[in-house]
Amino acid sequence: MRRPVLDRLDPRARPLVDALTRAFPDLGGAVTDAAEARRILAAAPASRKVPPAVGAVVDRTVPGPPGAPEIPVRLYVPDQDRHPAEPRPTVVFFHGGGYTLCGLDSHDATARALAARSGAVVVSVAYRLAPEHRFPAAVDDAYAALCWAAEESPALGGDPGAIVTAGDSSGGGLAAAVSLRARDEGGPAIASQVLLYPLLDAAQDTRSYRENAHGYFLTAAHLRWFWRQYLGADGRGAHPHASPLRAPDLRGLPPAYVLTAGCDPLRDEGLAYAARLRAAGRRVTTAHCPRMFHGFLGFPELLPDAVRALAGAAEAIESTGGGRKNSGGSGGGAG
Template sequence: MLAAAPASPFPAPVVGAVEDREIPGPAGAPAIPVRIYRPEAAPGPCPVVVFFHGGGWVICDLDSHDHTARALCRDAGAVVVSVDYRLAPEHRFPAAVDDAYAALCWVAAHAPELGADARALSVAGDSAGGNLAAVVAQIARDEGGPAVARQILVYPATDARRKTGSFDTNAAGYFLTAAHCAWFREQYLGPEGDPAHVRVSPLLADDLAGLPPAHVVTAGCDPLCDEGRAYAKALRDAGGTVTESHFPDMFHGFFGFPELLDDARRAVADVVQVIVSSGRDRKNDGETGVRAG
């Protein structure tokens, strides 16, 4: 079984300040630990990213994704708020979703004190974190919540039914396996959970119009590849603005290795540009594009 990511042997990207704190959780739930990364001297309010780590809703934490959050903060000149949402099986669905949305609302309300511009607010995450980012973007639209400028989805889980071709062709041999995915889903949903619930499988939402511009990163050797690309297509078909970075030779998890992999460096650079664009373009009307790897 997968284990939480070990500490990186590479030096941590340098940022202006890092603060661990707790913010209010959903009603009746405990406080949510977050880690706030602030860039070095910024000329004014900067973009802000609410980041949800991956790990199948079961493993990983603020430390496992510390380097990723630092890199986005440093390279994009953005405030990054990394969210330590509750994990399954101790806290099954919808606990993670509830925490993620509470964190989004808190960041939007407290942007000025963070030195951030709430009009340039993005949600981002990898794998299960990408799932949460997509889901909270839908909730914010449906419930009249915070205005989200961008949704950044790195090999996101978007369809827990697991019926895509890549789930079969990449079932084994590429780090994340079909067996891992089945185990994670069982822990997250429990025996009675519905994998077709739209807060579990955002691809299955009845209406995908009116969502924030999306940037979707996918890896060709990933069981989740096809559902990530399907979500990008569905958003585009619904009239949304979508950019994609697809890396045919990469595997699930590659985004966390920019010191080692050229494709990871390119993927991170693409995400950085999306974050930067949220600060200079708040009209949400950019062009659609696709990276071929």
């Protein structure tokens, strides 16, 4: 197991990173097939953690893009006793996994935590995965699910003026991409976006890609493999819906909460996107955890930084309400 010479990781996180590294498929090395990688992950022992309690969980499908199948989603309704106020924000959440792995079950705890902490309705979306369905299939599914959630928000107890796009890693990239689409295609109106160590640029040429290329669970080699699965041979990585950081104009986008981790190859693209949103006149709250790794949000029972980051994301969601608190303006954030 290759570790960096100067380990910048929080000592509490190092045992987790080493265990994850042993368990995670050697993508592009010993494991080259996405289906095999999914089988390896599915065979991993189930977590014994007690998931955060919510009022109700409902699995269903919603209409997909024209000519595409329906999209599985999982609805999380907060506990009415803890969060009695309605209408409430509606969060459309996209899971990570490099556009290739994971799904509703792998991100159940994160979606539950956001619903339980914020009092929002969370719609977790199982978009089509690569390489079977390459770009822009995931973006098309994500946008279709967003349109459904916005239309159905009142029936879900939500405020149609408080729609939030959210996601981690590649899901954060989808949350940013559908915000661009909604701006450019006439809606639906999005009040805020919550981007959790987002994947935003296919260029893979930042300093953090070099500094965190190995030794911190997610590697630069993993990310190269994920992008190959997602984009295929013909590329199109420069398209703004694949690489939102490359969008020529970020004006008119929703305010954002952007979380980054210091020991993550994706660190610099998240920081750059937050800076560009601010330069475009949008309010941005940033949270930076310098000694954390990509994926640390999954371990709030072990990592205080994960607890604080989830609380920050939930606060950003809870404060969303028809643009009353988060509309426009430039702003800074605490990191």
